[in-house]
Amino acid sequence: MSNHLNQNIMFKHLFKLIWNKKKQNFLLMSEILVSFLVIFAVFTLVVYYYHNYKKPMGLDYQQVWVINYSNSYQTKDADSLNLFYQTLVKIIKSMPQVKQVSFTFDNTPFTQNMNTGGITVNNKIIDGVNWYTIDDNYKNVLNMTLLDGRWFDKGDDATKDRPIVINSDLKEKLFGSARALGKTIADRDNKNKMRVIGVVQAIKIKGDYASTDIGMYQRIDTGSFRWLGKMLVKVTPDADAAFEGKLYKTIANYMKNSDIEIEHLSDKRTSINYFTLVPMIVLLIVACFLIINVALGLFGVLWYNINKRRGEIGLRRAVGATGKSVSSQLVNEAMILATLSLIVGSFFAIQFPLLNLFDLPASVYIIAIFLSVIFIYLLVLVCSLYPGRQAAAIYPAVALHEE
Amino acid sequence: MLKNYLKIAIAVLRRRKFFTFISLFGISFTLTILLVLTAFIDKVVGDNYPDRKRDRSLYVTRMEQDGKGNMNSGALSFYFLDHYTKALKTPVKIAISSRANGTSTYINNKKIAVNYKYINAAYWDILEYDFLEGKAFGKKEVDNAEKVAVISEDMKDEYFGDIPSVIGKYIEADNVKYRVIGVVKNVPVTSYLTYSDIYLPYTVSKSDYKNKDYGGSFTGILLAPSKADVQKMHDEYEQMVKRVPMANKMYDHIYSHADTYLAAYLDTGNENQSGVLLVISIISVFVFLFMLLPTLNLVNINITRIMERSSEIGVRKAFGASSRTLVYQFIVENIILTLLGGLIGLILSVIVIHFINSLNLIANLELSINFMVLLVGLLICLFFGLLSGVYPAWRMSKLNVVTALKAQ
Numbered sequence: 150m151s152n153h154l155n156q157n158i159m160f161k162h163l164f165k166l167i168w169n170k171k172k173q174n175f176l177l178m179s180e181i182l183v184s185f186l187v188i189f190a191v192f193t194l195v196v197y198y199y200h201n202y203k204k205p206m207g208l209d210y211q212q213v214w215v216i217n218y219s220n221s222y223q224t225k226d227a228d229s230l231n232l233f234y235q236t237l238v239k240i241i242k243s244m245p246q247v248k249q250v251s252f253t254f255d256n257t258p259f260t261q262n263m264n265t266g267g268i269t270v271n272n273k274i275i276d277g278v279n280w281y282t283i284d285d286n287y288k289n290v291l292n293m294t295l296l297d298g299r300w301f302d303k304g305d306d307a308t309k310d311r312p313i314v315i316n317s318d319l320k321e322k323l324f325g326s327a328r329a330l331g332k333t334i335a336d337r338d339n340k341n342k343m344r345v346i347g348v349v350q351a352i353k354i355k356g357d358y359a360s361t362d363i364g365m366y367q368r369i370d371t372g373s374f375r376w377l378g379k380m381l382v383k384v385t386p387d388a389d390a391a392f393e394g395k396l397y398k399t400i401a402n403y404m405k406n407s408d409i410e411i412e413h414l415s416d417k418r419t420s421i422n423y424f425t426l427v428p429m430i431v432l433l434i435v436a437c438f439l440i441i442n443v444a445l446g447l448f449g450v451l452w453y454n455i456n457k458r459r460g461e462i463g464l465r466r467a468v469g470a471t472g473k474s475v476s477s478q479l480v481n482e483a484m485i486l487a488t489l490s491l492i493v494g495s496f497f498a499i500q501f502p503l504l505n506l507f508d509l510p511a512s513v514y515i516i517a518i519f520l521s522v523i524f525i526y527l528l529v530l531v532c533s534l535y536p537g538r539q540a541a542a543i544y545p546a547v548a549l550h551e552e
Numbered sequence: 553m554l555k556n557y558l559k560i561a562i563a564v565l566r567r568r569k570f571f572t573f574i575s576l577f578g579i580s581f582t583l584t585i586l587l588v589l590t591a592f593i594d595k596v597v598g599d600n601y602p603d604r605k606r607d608r609s610l611y612v613t614r615m616e617q618d619g620k621g622n623m624n625s626g627a628l629s630f631y632f633l634d635h636y637t638k639a640l641k642t643p644v645k646i647a648i649s650s651r652a653n654g655t656s657t658y659i660n661n662k663k664i665a666v667n668y669k670y671i672n673a674a675y676w677d678i679l680e681y682d683f684l685e686g687k688a689f690g691k692k693e694v695d696n697a698e699k700v701a702v703i704s705e706d707m708k709d710e711y712f713g714d715i716p717s718v719i720g721k722y723i724e725a726d727n728v729k730y731r732v733i734g735v736v737k738n739v740p741v742t743s744y745l746t747y748s749d750i751y752l753p754y755t756v757s758k759s760d761y762k763n764k765d766y767g768g769s770f771t772g773i774l775l776a777p778s779k780a781d782v783q784k785m786h787d788e789y790e791q792m793v794k795r796v797p798m799a800n801k802m803y804d805h806i807y808s809h810a811d812t813y814l815a816a817y818l819d820t821g822n823e824n825q826s827g828v829l830l831v832i833s834i835i836s837v838f839v840f841l842f843m844l845l846p847t848l849n850l851v852n853i854n855i856t857r858i859m860e861r862s863s864e865i866g867v868r869k870a871f872g873a874s875s876r877t878l879v880y881q882f883i884v885e886n887i888i889l890t891l892l893g894g895l896i897g898l899i900l901s902v903i904v905i906h907f908i909n910s911l912n913l914i915a916n917l918e919l920s921i922n923f924m925v926l927l928v929g930l931l932i933c934l935f936f937g938l939l940s941g942v943y944p945a946w947r948m949s950k951l952n953v954v955t956a957l958k959a960q
Contacts, residue, residue, distance in 0.1 A: 172947075173855060176848065176851060176852050176855065177852060179848060180845070180848040180849060180852060183844055183845050183848060184845065187841075187845065217654070219653075219759070389661070390658065390661050390662055390663045391658075391661040393656075393658065393663055394658030394661065394663070397656060397658060397727070398727070401726070401727035402727070406758045406759075407758070408653060408655060408726050408758060408759070409655060409656075409726065409727070410653075410654045410655045410656050411656045411663075412654075412656075427913070435585060435842070438581050438585075439842075439845050439846070441577075442574075442577065442578045442581065442582075442845065442846055442849055443845060443849055445573075445574045445577060445578075446574055446578070446849035446850075446852055446853055449570060449571055449574050449853055449856065450852055450853065450856050452570075453571075453856045453859075453860070454856075457859070
């Protein structure tokens with residue numbers, strides 16, 4: 150009980166000391182506060198990237214090539230258009246190194262291209278759903294994971310409600326833990342109905358460090374070939390540049406008026422990851438230097454303060470305070486300053502998950518706040534330990550003699 | 553007087569080496585980051601190779617067509633630029649070029665990724681590329697749809713290897729063989745309006761450049777006879793866009809502008825959002841936040857140092873120095889300190905820029921310290937020095953003589 154009381158008095162005393170030097174402490178506190186906010190931003194980003202990185206990719210990008218073509222064969226007649234592309238697929242598939250071929254809209258994995266739209270479920274409009282217009286082979290080319298139901302097949306040609314496959318994130322958002330199979334979804338105007346026939350694992354289509362998105366897949370229909378411009382081709386591991394050249398020639402000779410480009414999904418993954426990582430690394434380096442800067446400053450100020458308070462410390466030692474209690478007093482003072490700043494800082498930081506800013510999961514912010522608080526405490530502790538120890542080494546006789 | 557301040561400043565700096573180190577570290581590091589940022593911005597938007605006539609040029613990069621529930625925004629068609637823009641009276645020349653398209657080419661079982669651009673003959677007149685060998689194609693070659701190509705230095709090395717001359721040799725791109733007639737100095741990919749590996753006459757394009765839609769994949773550069781006529785050219789283009797008939801019944805509004813290089817470069821693709829404003833505000837917010845911490849730190853250190861010098865200040869005050877003299881002295885001292893830090897920062901930036909260049913993160917983007925960067929550095933130093941010196945100096949001048957002298 151008396152120990153408790155003692156501590157209470159001790160803290161009151163420390164607060165008084167801090168209050169007496171409020172002007173100088175205010176500056177120190179604002180510096181700690183700004184450092185906390187910087188660290189919070191950095192940790193949020195790091196935690197978010199790590200959070201995404203841990204999730205499964207959901208697709209197999211090795212040995213998948215993207216063929217971009219433009220100015221393709223144009224005709225008003227849908228049948229001859231379809232025949233043209235069916236023949237192309239046959240020609241490509243006849244090559245021994247080719248395993249699968251799939252047509253897709255421009256939003257292929259690891260590009261910046263997006264195609265989003267709204268849907269209506271139970272009279273509620275949901276915007277920002279990624280639409281993927283693809284064909285029956287898409288799942289096999291990318292080796293996607295089917296969680297429930299089935300993927301598209303030839304039998305879907307003649308169904309009344311358009312069949313669609315949704316990904317796990319969209320399923321979670323629309324139906325929670327209930328089964329999605331057989332449920333009806335309408336387009337944004339609530340006119341055309343679509344029936345869910347399958348659920349696939351959401352894929353990280355923007356690279357390893359990006360989050361998965363809510364998405365749905367629809368089959369290409371007759372006439373889609375007018376505006377499609379990309380093919381995905383799964384090849385065998387022995388497909389090399391020589392084969393790629395041959396494939397290129399074959400397609401270019403078949404589609405005389407088309408501009409053709411072949412890219413590798415693995416290269417595209419590297420480059421999209423690079424675009425996420427480089428700013429991140431730059432930010433880390435900058436933050437690192439800022440923190441060193443702050444640490445040195447903090448250290449300097451605390452150290453100087455002790456030198457100035459030699460008299461006070463000497464007196465305390467003279468009336469019986471141990472070296473340890475003197476040093477812990479100084480460390481405690483610094484820690485109280487840090488705590489006050491952290492309370493203000495956390496108040497700002499907590500607004501991010503509360504107001505759902507930037508659409509990141511709340512857990513990312515919470516972990517980031519937690520890590521930043523620990524980091525700042527450690528920083529302040531490290532910066533005050535040495536000055537504290539110096540204070541403990543002050544001899545009362547020497548200090549008081551100077552006075 | 554100034555000499556005295558300098559002497560005092562140096563004496564103070566040498567007294568507490570640890571504090572001096574902290575201050576200089578903070579200033580020089582902050583300045584390094586800001587200088588590298590400036591060098592980057594300066595290179596990306598300020599480098600005028602190959603468009604050296606930038607101050608006489610306006611850039612047309614986008615057209616937006618609006619209708620009920622329909623919106624189409626993107627580059628323009630060749631037809632629009634050729635038909636409507638050519639009819640303008642002010643521009644002396646109009647360069648038309650497609651964006652750089654990607655394709656692959658295969659040589660000796662090696663894959664080379666190629667970007668190619670379709671251009672008209674006037675493109676070579678407005679944009680002054682440095683030719684390492686050969687020459688550009690002219691109107692005659694374009695009109696005859698000759699399969700000729702001007703390639704970049706990098707393309708030459710990659711496709712042909714290390715040989716002295718490639719003029720007259722054939723390069724294959726997009727399954728067509730082109731005769732090389734010129735090699736130009738590289739343009740970094742960040743200058744996306746003029747970057748390409750291969751430049752081809754638009755008449756050899758496989759796509760239908762005679763298509764009468766307004767949207768397409770081409771951009772234009774309009775050259776005014778003199779700097780003074782740029783505004784007139786801008787107005788004339790705006791007037792013309794207002795008058796053109798709709799290309800399609802779906803739309804009822806057309807927006808397109810002839811902008812300066814910076815505005816065109818930073819175009820957001822949205823009629824209602826200015827890219828220049830957006831980028832400037834993002835950069836200012838970043839710089840402000842970034843400078844906030846080192847400034848706070850410096851203010852903290854400065855205040856600590858003043859307290860240390862309280863006896864000196866007390867003595868000077870007792871002998872009649874006014875508060876203003878003391879404030880002035882302290883700010884000058886602080887500026888000397890920041891300039892010193894600036895010098896170290898400059899040396900550090902040279903090292904960092906050298907390092908970044910050697911990493912070759914963005915091909916052909918050689919950062920350099922130039923006059924502009926130095927000027928910005930100096931301004932930042934002064935700003936920094938004032939910002940971190942004023943408050944401590946004010947605190948110092950408020951110091952009571954008696955307490956100041958007693959403290960020691």
